[in-house]
Amino acid sequence: MTTTRFAPSPTGYIHVGNLRTALMNYLIARKAGGTFILRIDDTDPERSKEEYVDAIKQDLEWLGLQWDRVERQSDRLDRYAEAADKLREMGRFYEAFETPTELDLKRKKQLNMGKPPVYDRAALNLSEAEKEALRAERGNGVWRFKLDHERIEWNDGILGDISIDASSVSDPVLIRGDGQVLYTIASVVDDTEMGVTEVVRGSDHVTNTATQIQIIEALGGACPRFAHHSLLTGPQGEALSKRLGTLALRDLREQGVQPMALLSLMARLGSSDPVELRSDMAELIDGFDIGRFGAAPTKFDVQDLFPLTAKHLQSLPLADVADAVTDAGVPADMAEPFWAMARENITTLADLQGWWELCRDGAEPLIDEDDRDFITEAVALLPEGPFDGETWGVWTKAVKETTGRKGKGLFMPLRKALTGMERGPEMAALLPLLQVIRARG
Template sequence: MTTTRFAPSPTGYIHVGNLRTALMNYLIARKAGGTFILRIDDTDPERSKEEYVDAIKQDMEWLGLHWDKVERQSERLDRYAEAADKLREMGRFYEAFETPTELDLKRKKQLNMGKPPVYDRAALNLSDAEKEALRAERGNGVWRFKLDHERIEWNDGILGDISIDAASVSDPVLIRGDGQVLYTIASVVDDTEMGVTDVVRGSDHVTNTATQIQIIKALGGNCPRFAHHSLLTGPQGEALSKRLGTLALRDLREQGVQPMALLSLMARLGSSDPVELRSDMAELIEGFDVNRFGAAPTKFDVQDLFPLTAKHLQSLPLTDVAEAVADAGVPAELAEPFWAMARENITTLADLKGWWELCRDGAEPLIADEDRDFIAEAIALLPEGPFDGETWGKWTSAVKEATGRKGKGLFMPLRKALTGMERGPEMAALLPLLQVIRAKA
C-alpha cells in the first residue's frame, strides 16, 4: 500500500514552502488510495511547542488535508536508541568530539588545499583513553554514521537519475552531544517502521537523502521512492526563504485567501501543467502527477492567490458563505439577493462588509458639475420603493425619454450618483438593495 507522510517541526507556523511538501505527499497517497501520516518532528524539546502542534493541525484541517494517523517522534525515542545501538554493533556509528571552531578550521584548511570540506574521520583514530579524557574535558561527543565511500544512486521522481559520491559528503551527525536525536536517523527509523513508500521533499534534502539511503540499508529497511521538488523563490526570482515567515498559512487565511485557491496554485506551481482553479479536492487528486514537476526554482507570487480566490468565491452558493454574509451585517431576508449582487465584485469575503455599508448607508454621490441638473431630474423620476429587479430598467427608460440621454451618458452618471463609483455590480441587482439613496439629498 502506498504510504506517505508530512513531518513538520512544531517550532513555528507552517508556510507555503511546507504546504508544497505536505500537499504533494497528501495527493500521492489519496490518488493511490493509500495512507497519509502526519508525523510531528518534535525531538527538539527546547524549540518544539504544543501551540505549534495545534496550529499545524488547524492549518491542515482548514485546507482539507486530513491525515489518517498522527505520530510523534518524541514518543518514539526508544526506537531511535535501538537503531543507534544496532549501528554501534555494526561498527557504523562512532563518537566525535571536535568543537564547532575546530571543525570550521578543518573545513577552511581542506578548501585551501582544493579538497572537499568533509569531516576527516579523525575521531576513528581515538583510543578509549583519549575518548574518556575528551568526555571529561568537553562532555559527550556527537555520534556520526560512518558512510561507505561508494556512489549512492537512485531514480528521483522529479530530478531523474541521481548519483552522489559518498566520499564527498561528511559522515552525518545523528545524535548530538546533549543526546538529542536528529532528523536524519529519526526519519529513517520512522519511514522504515511505518512502511513509508513515497517521500516528497525539497531539493535541499538531496544530500541528506543520499546519506539516509545508506542508513536505511544498514538497518535492513526498504528504501522509499524519493522525489525532490524545487524550492520556491519570489516573483522576481529572489530567495524566498527569508520571507517564508510572512507567508504562514494562517496569515494567508487572515488575508482572505480561500483554501481551494491556495491548493489549486500549489498543486500545479512548478509543473508542466497550467494553474487552473479546481472546484474540490477530488479534482486536485485526479489531476496530480509528481513526475510532471521540474527541477528549476519555482516562482511564487502571493498576489496570484487573489484572482483565484475571487474566481472561487464567484462559484459558491449562498449556503457556503452564509456566515460571512451574516457577519457583514446583511439581514437574513436580503442575504440571497445581496450575495447574487456582490459575488462578482469581491476579491475576498472581507469585501462584503463594504458592499453592505454601501447598501445600508448609501454612498457620497459622485456628480460632475455638468450632470447636476440631469441627476436632479432623474432622481425626481425615481419611483417610490421598494425596488425590484425591473426598477432600474423602467427608471432609466423614463429618464432617457425625459432627458434624451442614452448609452454611457445616461447610465454612468446615474451609477456614480447612486454608488459613488464608476464601476461595480449590475445596477439592476444593486438598486433593490439600496436602503438609502443619498443622491436625493
C-alpha cells in the same frame, strides 16, 4: 500499499513551503487509495511547542488535508536508541569530539587545499583513553554515521537519475552531544518501521537522502521512492526563505485567501500543467502527477492567490458563505439578493462589509458639474417603490426619453451619483438593495 508522510517540526507555523511538501504527499496517498501520516518531528525539546502542534493540525484541517494517523517522534526515542545501538555493533557509528571552531578551521584548510570540505574522520583514530580524556574535558561527543565511500544512486521522481559520491559528503551527525536524536536517523527509523513507500520533500534534502539511503540499507530496511521538488522563490526569483515568516498559512487565511484557491495553485505550481482553479479536493487528486513537476526554482507570488480566491467565491451558493454575509450585517431577508449582487465584485469575503455599508448607508454622490441638472431631473423620475430587478430598466428608460441621454452619458452619471463609484455591480441588482434610495422610493 502506498504510504506517505508529512513530518513538520512544531517550532513555528506552517508556511507555503511546508504546504508544498504536505500537499504533494497527501495527493499521492489519496490518488493511490493509500495512507497519509502526520508525523510530528518533535525530538528537539527546547524548540518544540505544543501550541505549534495544535496550529499545524488546525492549518491542515482548514485546507481539508485530513491525515489517517498521527505519530510523534518524541514517543519513539527508544526505537532510535535501538537503531543507534545496532549501528554501533556494526562499526558504522562513532563518537567525535571536535568543537565547532575546530571543524570550521578544518573546512577552511581543506578549501584552501582545493579539497571538498568534508569531515576527515580524525575521531576514528582516537584510542579509548583519548576518548575518555576528551569526555572528561568536553563532555559527550556527537555520534556520526560512517558512510561507505561509494556512489549512492537512485531514480528520483522529479529529478531523474541521481548519483552522489559518498566521499564528497561528511559522515552525518545523528546524535548530538547532549543526546538529542537528529532528524536524519529518526526519519530513517520512522520511514522504515511505518512502511513509508513515497517520500516527497524539497531539493535541499538531496544530500540528506543520499546518506539516509545508506543508513536504511545498514539497518536492513527498504528504501522508499524519493522525489525532490524545487524550492520556491519570490516573484522576481529572490530567495523566499527570508519572507516565509510572513507567508504562514494562518496569515494567508487572515488575508481572506480561500483554501481551494491556495490548494489549486500549490498543486500545479512548478509543473508543466497550467494553474487551474479546482472546485473540490477530488479534482485536485485526480489531476495530480508528480512526474509533471520540474527541477527549476519555482516562483511564488502571493498576489496570484487573490484572483483565484475571487473566482472561487463567485462559484459559491449563499449557503456556503451565509455566516460571512450575516457577519457583514446583512438582514436575513436580503441575504440572497445581496450575495447575488456582491459575489461578482469581491476579492475576499472581507469585502462584503463595504458593499453592505454602501447598501445600508449610501455613498457620497460623485456628480460632475455638467451632470448636476441631469441628476436632479433623473431623481425626480425615480419610480415608486418597492424596487425590484426591473426598476433600473424602467427608470433609465424614462430618464432617456425625458432627457435624450443614452449609453454611457446616461448610465455612468447615475451610477456615480448612487454609488460614488465609476464601476461596480450590475445596477439592476444593486438598486433594490440601496436602503436610502428604497426609502425615497
